[in-house]
């Protein structure tokens with residue numbers, strides 16, 4: 304038997320033989336009389352007008368299943384899968400504005416039929432816990448409101464939330480659950496419909512390098528949902544000095560603004576005092592935080608995904624050296640912080656003096672910030688180790704070279720002017736006058752520190768979320 308079978312295709316009942324590719328299989332359902340149905344998800348391309356994904360079902364006889372296919376079989380007598388059925392409560396959250404705005408069509412064309420095939424249907428009634436509840440975001444507050452309500456629910460640990468979003472959905476959930484008093488954590492399943500999907504790609508990274516033609520990230524995500532098991536999601540807590548404010552993204556305007564100005568956003572929606580935030584991906588100060596913040600203006604947004612490159616080019620021209628002190632605790636036994644030496648400095652040609660500022664300070668629990676951007680190559684899925692990447696005032700051109708090396712499987716950490724180490728806790732104290740250079744980034748959220756203010760980042764002891772993952 305080979306991994307390429309030629310059973311009949313059910314859809315359209317054409318009777319046409321189709322190839323079943325192992326990397327497209329989500330799950331296999333045994334039917335009556337030794338038959339089986341193979342559920343396959345393939346990706347098309349958006350440029351030629353095709354749907355970027357499609358669900359197909361192929362029929363065949365069970366005895367024909369090649370060896371590699373058995374692990375995808377869902378037991379007939381155990382449907383819906385135990386981790387998705389009552390008494391657990393299943394919620395599906397569709398974040399309509401995430402990424403390329405494909406979450407709704409992915410739900411309708413792929414997820415809903417796959418849930419339906421295992422006996423799970425959407426319902427509208429509160430209080431029912433068969434089937435699943437669907438939340439479709441209407442605005443930027445829907446996800447936060449959902450997560451706050453979830454946090455107040457005493458039965459939160461019985462819930463599984465399927466998130467069709469990017470990293471923003473995870474952050475909203477984590478922080479909405481912050482004040483939950485439930486003894487154990489709810490479970491999430493990630494369907495990567497955002498732009499960067501850092502957490503998803505980091506959790507599934509071993510699959511990308513394991514085979515020459517790895518399954519698509521949608522197939523991996525769906526396998527994690529239907530066939531995965533839950534593990535605690537490592538989370539960090541970023542604490543801030545008094546006076547820190549959470550700065551919301553600017554309100555979207557229709558009129559385009561000149562995108563070439565390197566000015567910081569001015570029209571914040573609001574600033575809210577904040578003492579701490581929970582995160583699962585990254586806490587940063589310097590170039591990364593400024594880029595996340597400064598690319599989030601109406602002027603840049605009209606340029607879609609290109610906005611990061613444009614904002615980066617402008618920021619690098621400014622060549623700002625961030626005036627900060629960075630300290631770490633390297634082990635849990637160490638009671639006090641020790642200063643981190645600045646790595647890589649640019650010599651001022653006229654005065655001969657050297658700056659002591661930082662260009663980049665980033666603490667992370669994950670390996671990747673995008674599928675191919677490996678910021679921390681030593682990080683493994685769920686290892687729960689905080690790692691610090693930093694470099695000094697090396698100038699715009701060198702910053703670009705270092706960042707480019709991160710796209711080569713994280714080779715930047717081998718460069719002499721880059722510091723990279725495992726740490727227990729990181730503290731950044733910011734001495735900048737101008738609030739533009741006092742922004743820190745926690746998983747995409749921006750916090751402004753006061754002059755002389757600090758951010759301290761350490762792994763959170765308490766379990767906050769569990770994640771479904773097929774390892």
Ligand SMILES: Nc1ncnc2c1ncn2[C@@H]1O[C@H](COP(=O)(O)OP(=O)(O)OP(=O)(O)O)[C@@H](O)[C@H]1O
Nearest residue numbers: 400401402440441442443469470471497498499500
């Ligand atoms: N209908 C909507 N109107 C306005 N905002 C929305 C709507 N739906 C979702 N949002 C917001 O859009 C943002 C989407 O963030 P998310 O992280 O999911 O996607 P992304 O930024 O494209 O991906 P990533 O963070 O992985 O790069 C969230 O802040 C969410 O609250």
